[in-house]
Amino acid sequence: MLETTIAEIGPPDPVAMTAARDLQARLTKPAGSLGALEDLSVRLAGLAGVCPPPLPEPAAVAIFAGDHGVHAQRVTPWPQEVTAQMIGNFLAGGAVVNAFARQAGASVTVVDVGVAAPLPFPPADAAPAPTGTNLAPPRLVDANVRRGTRDMTVTAALTRDEARAAVETGIRVAGELLDAGAGVLLTGDMGIANTTPAAALVAAFTGVDPEAATGRGTGVDDGTYRRKVDVVRRALERHRPDPADPLGVLAAVGGLEHAALAGLILGAAARRVPVLLDGVIAAAAALAAAALAPDAVGAMVAGHRSAEPGATVALRHLGLDPLVDLGLRLGEGTGALLALPVVTGAVRVLHEVATFDAAGVSEK
Numbered sequence: 001m002l003e004t005t006i007a008e009i010g011p012p013d014p015v016a017m018t019a020a021r022d023l024q025a026r027l028t029k030p031a032g033s034l035g036a037l038e039d040l041s042v043r044l045a046g047l048a049g050v051c052p053p054p055l056p057e058p059a060a061v062a063i064f065a066g067d068h069g070v071h072a073q074r075v076t077p078w079p080q081e082v083t084a085q086m087i088g089n090f091l092a093g094g095a096v097v098n099a100f101a102r103q104a105g106a107s108v109t110v111v112d113v114g115v116a117a118p119l120p121f122p123p124a125d126a127a128p129a130p131t132g133t134n135l136a137p138p139r140l141v142d143a144n145v146r147r148g149t150r151d152m153t154v155t156a157a158l159t160r161d162e163a164r165a166a167v168e169t170g171i172r173v174a175g176e177l178l179d180a181g182a183g184v185l186l187t188g189d190m191g192i193a194n195t196t197p198a199a200a201l202v203a204a205f206t207g208v209d210p211e212a213a214t215g216r217g218t219g220v221d222d223g224t225y226r227r228k229v230d231v232v233r234r235a236l237e238r239h240r241p242d243p244a245d246p247l248g249v250l251a252a253v254g255g256l257e258h259a260a261l262a263g264l265i266l267g268a269a270a271r272r273v274p275v276l277l278d279g280v281i282a283a284a285a286a287l288a289a290a291a292l293a294p295d296a297v298g299a300m301v302a303g304h305r306s307a308e309p310g311a312t313v314a315l316r317h318l319g320l321d322p323l324v325d326l327g328l329r330l331g332e333g334t335g336a337l338l339a340l341p342v343v344t345g346a347v348r349v350l351h352e353v354a355t356f357d358a359a360g361v362s363e364k
Contacts, residue, residue, distance in 0.1 A: 001168045002263075002292075008270035009293045012046030020045035020052070026355040036321060037346040040301065044347055047272050047298050052350035056184035056274055056343050059106035060177040061097065061333045062264055063090060063188030064170065066114030066256035067148035069157065070235070071193040075228045078192045078218055080148075084117045086190050090332075091121055091138050097188060097332035098138065104340050106186065108138040108333075109177065113169050114191075114256030116148035143169045145256055152197065152235040152253045163251040163259050167292075170263020171270075178271050185268045185275045186303075186340065187282040188333030189257050193217075195308060198284040199232045200253035202310040204241045205287035206317045215280065215308035215329070246291035254288070261285035266292060269299035276343060278336040279306035279329065283314035290318055301343055304328055304335035 020042040025031055032038065045051040065087055071080050089095045090110050093102075101108050112119055121140055145165045149157035158166070177185060195217035202213040210232040216225050239252035250259045262285040268275040269289075277286055277300055289296045302315050305322040307329040315322060323339040356363050 001171055002164060005171050005266050005270045006293045009266065009295045011295050012043065012298045013049040014046070016049050016051045017042050017046040020350060023051060023350055026357070027349065027353045028356055028359050028361050029353070034349065036323070037342070037349065040343065040346040041350050043298065044274060047274060049272060053347055054183055055347050055351065058182055059104060059184050059186060059340055060182035061101055061106050061108045061186040061188050061337065062173050062177065063097065063108065063110045063190055063333060064113050064257040064260040065110060065190040066194070067116035067191055068193040068197060068255055069149045069151035070153060070196050070231060072151050073153055073227070073231045075196045075224065075231055076193050076217060076220060077224065080116055080192050083190055083192050084115055084119055087112065087115065087119060087140070088121060090190070091140055093138060095332060096330060096334050097337065100334050100337035102135065104337050105135065106337060106340070107136060109141060109173065110138060111141045111169065111173055111260065112144050113166055113260045114145055114148055141173065145169065149255055152200065153231055153238065156239065156252050157197065157254060158251045158256070160247055160251045163247050163254065166256045166259035167250070167263035167266070170260035171267040174264045174267025174271070178268070178273055184273065184343065185264060186333050186336040187261050187264060187275065187278045187285070189261065189278070189281040189331050191255060191257050194255050194257060194281055196228055196231060197253055197255045197258060198280050199310050200235050201249065201258060201284040201287060202314050203232065203236060204249050204253060205243045205291060206313055208313050210236060213310040213313055215310060217308070243291060246288050250288055257281065258285045258288065262288040262292065265289040265300065266296055269293065269296040273299065274301050274343070275299050276301045276303045276336040276340060278303055278333050279331055280308035280311040280314070281331055283311045286318060287314050303339035306335065
């Protein structure tokens, strides 16, 4: 599945991009006056291969959840059981991501790809429903590859087969959501301690020093932060992951949710549908996806600039500019959801704004 998906990912369509630029120049506004939105509309036309591109709706958030053996290194004060407890909160509709999803009219799918504790919630049997005026309740998908990763400071976090299985889980989820009618996918994540492997992935793929890629996650104190940087450094020194071997990097220092998010991105790119990235977990996954299929970057839209420094490092490496910068560091998909109206607006301009000729407006 992975190789087939990668083979389907191609570069942006230059004809559609040229048409989008030409159309932007003829719309009733000063040229360039919409700034980054004009560039985004051109990118999305190139992705879709048509101008104007389809409106990015309905929207579907996919929250991948997993636990981490590196939690044993005391990189966070939060207990590991919070991962499973927050899944219950997502399914009950009580988390921030749920509030933002209701505001945006987006569906929420929670995927257990690596939670340590068996969940007391039965997975939903129904296929994901397209977003409409009446949103379906959040649904749970049981796709657990293993009950949390191993401690990456002791051994590889995953086997190569486990990393592949998680990536292919993300590809399958992307296909299910797109087959159900989604027009844009949004990344979400949940996993106590997951900013530690995210920092390791960012450092491994970009070559920056671990300290430059490591942030305070949930807001750890100075002592915990120093320990966290040391943990990332020790893991990288132990495994020396090769960025030319993306699956190997994911297996050595990644998390199951990181690998699954990389698969979600690849699945969207293969279908030429945009995927709106959330914070540092998604940015780390995006580095893996880009290493597996460089043209997948064409499907990526950076929703926001996370307060986690690794996110900025990763987005710079990918050549992506975030749409909003609000100092967020929650995860779940919250920043991506807040950026969704910006993406929709960029495309709607190409669909609905009149040209100078059609409106009878004089040009300068």
